[in-house]
Amino acid sequence: MGDPTNPPSRKAPLVWALGAAIPWALLAVGQVVWFVIGHSRLWLNAVAAAVTVVGSLVFIVVVPLWRYRVHRWDVSSEAVYTRSGWLVQERRIAPISRVQTVDTERGPLDRLFGLANVTVTTASSAGAVRIVALDVDVADRVVAQLTDIAAVGDEDAT
Amino acid sequence: MTSSPGAEWSRLSPRMLLVHPVHEVLRQIPVIVGTLVLGSATGNPTIAIVVLVVTVAFGVARWFTTSYRIGPGDIQLRTGLLQRKVLSLPRNRIRSVSTDSRLLHRLLGLTVLRVSTGQEAKREGAFALDAVEAAEVPRLRAVLLADSLTPDTEEFATPGRVLARWQLSWLRYSPLSFTGLAMIVAAVGLAYQGGIAAALQDSGIEQSGAAFADRLGVATTVIAAAVVVLVASSLLSVLQSLLSYGNLELRRDAEVLHLKHGLLRVREHTFDMRRLRGGTLREPLLVRLFGGARLDAVMTGVDGAGEASMLLPPCQKSTAETVLADLIVQPDAVRGPLRRHGPAATRRRWTRALALPAVAAVVLLAVPLPTPTWAWVVLALFTVCCALLALDRSRSLGHRVGDGWLVARTGSVQRTRDCIAAPGIIGWTVRQTLMQRRAGVATLIAATAAGVKHYQVVDVPAEIAWSVAAEASPWVATSKWADHSG
Numbered sequence: 001m002g003d004p005t006n007p008p009s010r011k012a013p014l015v016w017a018l019g020a021a022i023p024w025a026l027l028a029v030g031q032v033v034w035f036v037i038g039h040s041r042l043w044l045n046a047v048a049a050a051v052t053v054v055g056s057l058v059f060i061v062v063v064p065l066w067r068y069r070v071h072r073w074d075v076s077s078e079a080v081y082t083r084s085g086w087l088v089q090e091r092r093i094a095p096i097s098r099v100q101t102v103d104t105e106r107g108p109l110d111r112l113f114g115l116a117n118v119t120v121t122t123a124s125s126a127g128a129v130r131i132v133a134l135d136v137d138v139a140d141r142v143v144a145q146l147t148d149i150a151a152v153g154d155e156d157a158t
Numbered sequence: 159m160t161s162s163p164g165a166e167w168s169r170l171s172p173r174m175l176l177v178h179p180v181h182e183v184l185r186q187i188p189v190i191v192g193t194l195v196l197g198s199a200t201g202n203p204t205i206a207i208v209v210l211v212v213t214v215a216f217g218v219a220r221w222f223t224t225s226y227r228i229g230p231g232d233i234q235l236r237t238g239l240l241q242r243k244v245l246s247l248p249r250n251r252i253r254s255v256s257t258d259s260r261l262l263h264r265l266l267g268l269t270v271l272r273v274s275t276g277q278e279a280k281r282e283g284a285f286a287l288d289a290v291e292a293a294e295v296p297r298l299r300a301v302l303l304a305d306s307l308t309p310d311t312e313e314f315a316t317p318g319r320v321l322a323r324w325q326l327s328w329l330r331y332s333p334l335s336f337t338g339l340a341m342i343v344a345a346v347g348l349a350y351q352g353g354i355a356a357a358l359q360d361s362g363i364e365q366s367g368a369a370f371a372d373r374l375g376v377a378t379t380v381i382a383a384a385v386v387v388l389v390a391s392s393l394l395s396v397l398q399s400l401l402s403y404g405n406l407e408l409r410r411d412a413e414v415l416h417l418k419h420g421l422l423r424v425r426e427h428t429f430d431m432r433r434l435r436g437g438t439l440r441e442p443l444l445v446r447l448f449g450g451a452r453l454d455a456v457m458t459g460v461d462g463a464g465e466a467s468m469l470l471p472p473c474q475k476s477t478a479e480t481v482l483a484d485l486i487v488q489p490d491a492v493r494g495p496l497r498r499h500g501p502a503a504t505r506r507r508w509t510r511a512l513a514l515p516a517v518a519a520v521v522l523l524a525v526p527l528p529t530p531t532w533a534w535v536v537l538a539l540f541t542v543c544c545a546l547l548a549l550d551r552s553r554s555l556g557h558r559v560g561d562g563w564l565v566a567r568t569g570s571v572q573r574t575r576d577c578i579a580a581p582g583i584i585g586w587t588v589r590q591t592l593m594q595r596r597a598g599v600a601t602l603i604a605a606t607a608a609g610v611k612h613y614q615v616v617d618v619p620a621e622i623a624w625s626v627a628a629e630a631s632p633w634v635a636t637s638k639w640a641d642h643s644g
Contacts, residue, residue, distance in 0.1 A: 001624035001640055004639065078633055078636070079637045081637070087592050088590070088591045089589070090587055090588065091588045092585065093586050093587075093627075093639075094584065095633045097633075098584040122584045123458075123584060124585055124606050126605040127587075127612075
């Protein structure tokens with residue numbers, strides 16, 4: 001089995017990085033407050049700061065780039081196929097004839113950067129295929145294509 | 159409301175006028191006891207009487223306010239005294255009808271009838287007729303299932319083929335379950351909450367018990383208590399199993415599967431065979447040691463785990479296998495040899511199982527204090543157990559694909575063999591963790607609309623994962639990503 005070919009939007013790593021940066025920034029602010037008002041146990045402050053720096057580096061720099069390298073998607077006339085993840089990687093395929101709904105979902109950051117996520121669900125709760133971080137125009141095209149093909153099928157889809 | 163003209167609203171059995179008040183009183187027991195205590199304290203029993211009367215009145219009112227009707231397009235249930243509620247179900251959505259009669263219901267010849275649509279119904283969202291007369295049930299069942307099943311009347315009149323019947327020997331698998339232990343723990347918890355323990359404190363029973371324990375010594379007391387608990391839990395498990403599965407009968411009438419069981423509380427499930435997508439043979443370790451297995455149905459519209467999908471409780475493995483083979487008409491899927499997953503998968507079972515003993519050994523070595531000999535003995539025993547587990551787990555692992563069926567077996571303590579009809583598979587996932595990528599294996603997950611929705615083939619060699627999927631599902635094989643080189 002080959003891999004799907006289309007990468008997500010080029011802005012995807014940036015959006016993922018920003019999404020991860022917000023909680024880490026809050027954590028950092030909390031630590032600064034702690035450092036200012038608490039006077040004892042400096043070493044504990046230092047350890048927490050080190051953990052925060054390493055964690056934020058991993059989740060803000062490494063993970064988004066890693067995910068960008070892994071994430072791929074593809075839609076053919078019969079199936080939708082994705083690859084996703086970073087440490088745990090998944091390749092998932094679902095036949096379009098069994099598709100029940102096609103949803104588009106956009107979070108605040110996605111809206112800011114013009115991205116959209118497409119979720120294709122089937123009758124199985126374990127079989128939903130998610131294509132994340134697409135440019136809005138690409139997402140619209142994918143949704144139109146999927147609903148076009150899926151509308152042809154009239155089976156029970158179970 | 160206009161969707162079902164002509165259909166009459168009917169009431170539940172009038173005998174429920176007896177049952178509802180009793181249930182209502184049972185439900186309000188804390189309140190009633192509270193008012194009784196209050197009444198005896200103040201010397202004024204009026205409150206207690208008023209509360210009792212109101213409770214009984216509520217019970218009676220429930221019968222008058224509950225009604226149902228079976229229209230041509232849907233069925234409706236009206237309930238509620240203060241808050242009226244109408245529950246409607248389209249009839250073509252009905253997937254199964256089950257019945258249940260507890261002791262009080264049985265004494266009065268009543269049966270609770272539940273209609274399931276396969277949606278995960280919440281407790282109040284479930285369509286249950288509580289209760290109708292037992293004689294009404296076959297007619298109602300036939301009417302309710304008529305739309306989704308189109309049964310022949312003769313087929314309902316003549317009982318079909320019996321696939322399995324309860325046997326006394328099935329009881330031998332039940333002492334090995336935790337049901338009895340759970341019941342004992344629950345009883346003890348209840349006793350503590352009810353203040354019985356406090357009442358025992360410093361009473362004669364406790365003092366004589368303590369004196370007895372003193373004479374026996376700590377070790378003997380603990381062992382004696384353990385033996386008593388073990389025997390009691392085994393007896394309770396056997397009793398529970400006998401009462402709930404005694405006179406079980408699994409019967410097939412054409413496209414309908416009937417399961418009926420229970421001595422005191424009789425339950426009956428009806429399954430639509432056309433929604434059967436396979437079956438799962440479960441062999442919990444303790445049941446497997448005695449050559450037993452249990453059987454679950456994999457059906458769309460029936461909850462995958464738990465009682466709703468149970469076809470056979472722990473019984474002889476051959477019985478479970480024969481029944482499953484009969485249902486899915488594919489003996490190879492049930493009994494056929496499996497393809498093993500190779501050395502990488504085996505290695506992963508061993509490293510996982512032995513990780514914990516290894517850590518324990520390192521800790522024991524690292525602790526500066528002198529370690530007692532018994533600690534090493536315990537560790538050695540633990541290591542042997544883990545090794546046996548690893549051996550069994552790696553031997554369990556296997557899959558089989560072909561003839562339109564996917565079969566996957568995993569596990570040791572809870573060994574399962576899932577047989578899934580390939581046409582029912584509506585999605586495939588190949589998942590690899592970092593460790594799996596390094597070991598060159600992958601977990602293949604088949605998504606279906608039936609049963610537990612996802613069935614895993616654990617740690618197949620990465621290069622054959624997709625070919626398994628392609629062999630089961632032609633649409634994977636013909637997709638443009640399939641490498642046709644092989």
